[in-house]
Structure formats: structure tokens, C-alpha cells
Amino acid sequence: MPARPTFDDDQRRARLARRHLLARGTAADRAEQVVDALVAVHATDPATVFLAVAARLAAPGTADTERALYADGTVLRRHGMRKTLFAVPADLAPALYASTTAKAAAAERTRLLKDFAASGRDAAWTAAAEHAVLDALAAAATASPDGLTGSQLSEAVPQLRETIDYGVGTSYQTTQPVGMRLLRLLGMEGAMVRRRPVGGWTSSRHRWVPGPPVPAAPKPAERAAAQAGLAARWLASYGPATEDDLVWWTGWGLREVRTALAACAAAEVELADGSTGFVLPDDLAPEPAPSPWAALLPALDPTAMGWKHRDWYLSPEHRPELVDRSGNLGPTVWWNGRVIGGWAQRPDGEVAFELLTDPGPEARRAVTAEAAALRTVLADTRVTPRFRTPLERRLTA
Known part of the structure; x- marks a missing residue:
């Protein structure tokens, strides 16, 4: 039996740089x-959506993401993997729903009906x-085309x-608004969709507007086909990756992941x-090493959050500073495919960073330049991550 191809960590970092549009010369022209x-x-x-896209645009900014989300509808907000809200390409939405969202929404509806009945x-x-x-x-569509809050x-x-x-008789007993639960469910099912927010x-x-007709629950064969398609699309961007990585990213069971990979x-x-690890069958060729590159990526950025096993780009000794108690990664500083520190925006607008390892003068100059570019993108906007980490809090103290 021939030996399996080997992908060392340098190869994985080279793929990450190019396929996630972070290496020099790979920046995109459009948010899509x-x-x-x-x-x-x-x-x-x-x-996260705006800063993750801006970090990968040839002309960094937020206007093109607003266009894609709100004017053209080519990028959509949808609940998907792990019941989390994501921005996805419009053409991926049907497969996302059939592979992942439909099952999660059905479970959410069951819980909601049970809690409401109680x-x-x-x-x-x-x-x-x-x-x-x-x-x-529907009644507000003419007078308020942007929807209702x-x-x-x-x-x-x-x-x-x-x-x-909610949770009567338990340690987590609380009171919940009906609207919070019901609007979330209708959003998961796609009966209503998010549009332009109030404010920046x-x-x-x-704001919410009516969504397209909610599709019928997918049949098992349709769900399996959609999962295979989503797994292939993910491997093209994140492979090589392990079964554990795909189980974590999708929230599917191990059996579903193995079926999709097959x-x-x-x-x-x-x-x-x-x-x-696993890659697509026609994706075994080595990836040339890119030129040195630096990036400042936002909290929850897909590159930082894309794999369960992260030692090949995130040193375990740095995690206490960069990860919150729920496992969410905060804002990160990257050099050549490794996380080397974190950043934060201070109340006066300054983008401050701290390096957790000494990457050398070339890296420090590149990171400083990236911080200055990000400061320009942010302009008068102030960003505080929803999930805060020790390093981010320290930099803004």
C-alpha cells in the first residue's frame, strides 16, 4: 500500500495564507x-463580518460589505453550524439549510413549544x-421597506x-421575553430575515423583513447530499483537516461527518x-510558500476559529490571553500563518497590539503597518468585541 501524502505544518500555513486571502497578492476586490x-x-x-472582510480586501473598508449584505443580497446572514449566526454566500444558503439549519430549527421549535406550553x-x-x-x-413592507426592528x-x-x-426550579431559572425566543426561531427557519441595522x-x-417561503424539511437523501457538498466546500478552503475539525465546525455527529467525507x-x-487529515482528491499538490505577511484579524475570525485542533497556528501557551472562557478567540495578530499576539481598539480610537513572542524587526514593522491601516478603516467607529479576552481587556484598560 503506498504511503499517505504528508502535510507538515508549514504546508498547512501556506494553504491558510493563500486560501484565506491573507498572503500578499491574494486580496480580493469584492466582499463576495x-x-x-x-x-x-x-x-x-x-x-466580525465587516472586519474579517476588510482584512482581505485590496481596498480595505466596510462599504462593500454593506453593499453585499443590504443592497445586492449576495451575502446573507443565516443560522448554521453549531446553531450560530453566520454570513454566507447566497448560493450556499440552500445547502446550509438542508445540511444543518433545518434540523437545528426543528429542535429549537420543539423546545420553544415545550417552554411556551409550560x-x-x-x-x-x-x-x-x-x-x-x-x-x-408584510403590512409594513411598503411604508418601511428596510423592515421593522x-x-x-x-x-x-x-x-x-x-x-x-424558564428553567423553573433550577439554578438557572430566569424570565425570558416571548419576542426573544419567537423572533430567533422565525429567523432560524428563514420566515423572516435580518436587514440593515439601526445605527452603524x-x-x-x-431590522426584519419577510423571508422567502420556508422550504420543506429535507429528506434524508437531500440532507446527506447537502452535507457532502458543504464538506467539500469547507475542505477546499480549510483542508487538510481532521474528522474532529469538521465535527467541531459543523456541529454534525461523527457518523454524518464520515459519510460526508466519503x-x-x-x-x-x-x-x-x-x-x-483529509483533503479533496484533486488537492494533493504542494502549496508554494508565500512571501512574509502580517494580519490583524477580528474576534471570531474564521481563520482563527476554523479548526478544533489549532496548535499548528496557535501556541497553547498563548491561549489563556487570547481565548475567553467559552473558547471564543478574540482579536489576533498574525505573522506568516501563526498567531503571535492580540490587538484592541482603545477609547481614543488607537489600535494597540501586544506581541506574545518576539517575531523579529521585519514582523514588528509589518504588524505596525497593519495596525495603522486598520485604524484608517475604523475611522470614527469604536469596536469592542462581544466576547472579550484577557489580552483585549488589558490593552483597553
């Missing part, structure tokens, strides 16, 4: 190219509230202002630590 290259960009924190609101009450929300959005919907639909008791591009107060004929390779 960036999102397509990354497959999906975390959108839980709105700033507070005396049966399925008929919930259905009536849903119809009232969608009717309000959650607050405006609550004014139009009084049921949304009611509350339920860092705002999370989005369906896209993924080839086994050996990684530097001796573990088994």
Missing part, C-alpha cells in the same frame, strides 16, 4: 469573494403569535412583550502530529 473563500463568517458579533401558551397561541409577526412585517414588532404584536419563566455597521439591532471522496493524508 472573501465570504466565498472563507465559506462562512461568524456573524454573532456584527463587527407557561400556559399552547401551540395554537404560538401559531397565532407567529402569524401576527409575519402579518405585521424587534422593538417595533413588539409594539405591533403585543404577544411579543409577554414573558415566560457594529450595531446588532437589526461522499466527496476525500483523500486521507498524514499530518505533522501523526493524525489523519
Whole structure:
């Protein structure tokens, strides 16, 4: 049996640099190219989408991402992997729904109906509230083409202002607004979609508009085909990667991941630590080493969050400074495919960074230049990550 191809860490870092549009000469002209290259960009924190794209544009800025999201609709916000909100290419949305979102939304609906029933609101009450929300959005379409905020919907639909008791009798018992739960579910299902926010591009107060007809629940064969397609698209950008990496990224079960890898004929390779990785069958050629490069990437950036096993680009000794208690990576400083520090924006607008290892004078000059460029992109905007890390807090203290 022939030996499996081997991908050392330098090869993986070279692929990361080029395929994630971070190496010199790889920057994109349009936001759609960036999102397509990354497959999906975390959108839980709105700033992540804009800063992740800006870091990979030949002319860094936020205007082109606004165009793609709100004018052209070529990039969409959708719940997907691990029930998380992502910005994805519009052409990926059907496969994302069939492979991942439909199952998560069905589970969310089951939980919602159970929690609402426990507070005396049966399925008929919930259905009536849903119809009232969608009717309000439809009625407002002419006068408010950009949609309605959650607050405006609550004014139009009084049921949304009611509350339920959650976790009664447990240590985490709390009160939840009906609107918070119901709007999230309708957003997951796609019955309503987020549009331009109130305020600037860092705002999370989005307006809502009616979505397209919600597709039928995918049949098992449709789900399997969509998972194979999504796995192939992810491997093209993130391979070589392990089964664990794909299980973590997608939130699928191990059996589903193995079936998807087999369906896209993924080839086994050996990684530097001796573990088994996977690439697409026509993607075994070595990647030339790029020229030296630096980058300042935002909290939750797809490159930092793209793999479960990260030792090949993130030193374990640096994690306590750069990762929060839930495992979210904060703003990171990169040099040649490795995380070497973190950055933060101070109240006066300055972009400050701290290097956790000495990368040498060339790297320090390059990082300083990237910080200055990011300061220009941010202009008068102030960005505080939703998930804060020890280093980011220290830099802004």
C-alpha cells in the first residue's frame, strides 16, 4: 500500500495564507469573494463580518460589505453550524439549510413549544403569535421597506412583550421575553430575515423583513447530499483537516461527518502530529510558500476559529490571553500563518497590539503597518468585541 501524502505544518500555513486571502497578492476586490473563500463568517458579533472582510480586501473598508449584505443580497446572514449566526454566500444558503439549519430549527421549535406550553401558551397561541409577526412585517413592507426592528414588532404584536419563566426550579431559572425566543426561531427557519441595522455597521439591532417561503424539511437523501457538498466546500478552503475539525465546525455527529467525507471522496493524508487529515482528491499538490505577511484579524475570525485542533497556528501557551472562557478567540495578530499576539481598539480610537513572542524587526514593522491601516478603516467607529479576552481587556484598560 503506498504511503499517505504528508502535510507538515508549514504546508498547512501556506494553504491558510493563500486560501484565506491573507498572503500578499491574494486580496480580493469584492466582499463576495472573501465570504466565498472563507465559506462562512461568524456573524454573532456584527463587527466580525465587516472586519474579517476588510482584512482581505485590496481596498480595505466596510462599504462593500454593506453593499453585499443590504443592497445586492449576495451575502446573507443565516443560522448554521453549531446553531450560530453566520454570513454566507447566497448560493450556499440552500445547502446550509438542508445540511444543518433545518434540523437545528426543528429542535429549537420543539423546545420553544415545550417552554411556551409550560407557561400556559399552547401551540395554537404560538401559531397565532407567529402569524401576527409575519402579518405585521408584510403590512409594513411598503411604508418601511428596510423592515421593522424587534422593538417595533413588539409594539405591533403585543404577544411579543409577554414573558415566560424558564428553567423553573433550577439554578438557572430566569424570565425570558416571548419576542426573544419567537423572533430567533422565525429567523432560524428563514420566515423572516435580518436587514440593515439601526445605527452603524457594529450595531446588532437589526431590522426584519419577510423571508422567502420556508422550504420543506429535507429528506434524508437531500440532507446527506447537502452535507457532502458543504464538506467539500469547507475542505477546499480549510483542508487538510481532521474528522474532529469538521465535527467541531459543523456541529454534525461523527457518523454524518464520515459519510460526508466519503461522499466527496476525500483523500486521507498524514499530518505533522501523526493524525489523519483529509483533503479533496484533486488537492494533493504542494502549496508554494508565500512571501512574509502580517494580519490583524477580528474576534471570531474564521481563520482563527476554523479548526478544533489549532496548535499548528496557535501556541497553547498563548491561549489563556487570547481565548475567553467559552473558547471564543478574540482579536489576533498574525505573522506568516501563526498567531503571535492580540490587538484592541482603545477609547481614543488607537489600535494597540501586544506581541506574545518576539517575531523579529521585519514582523514588528509589518504588524505596525497593519495596525495603522486598520485604524484608517475604523475611522470614527469604536469596536469592542462581544466576547472579550484577557489580552483585549488589558490593552483597553
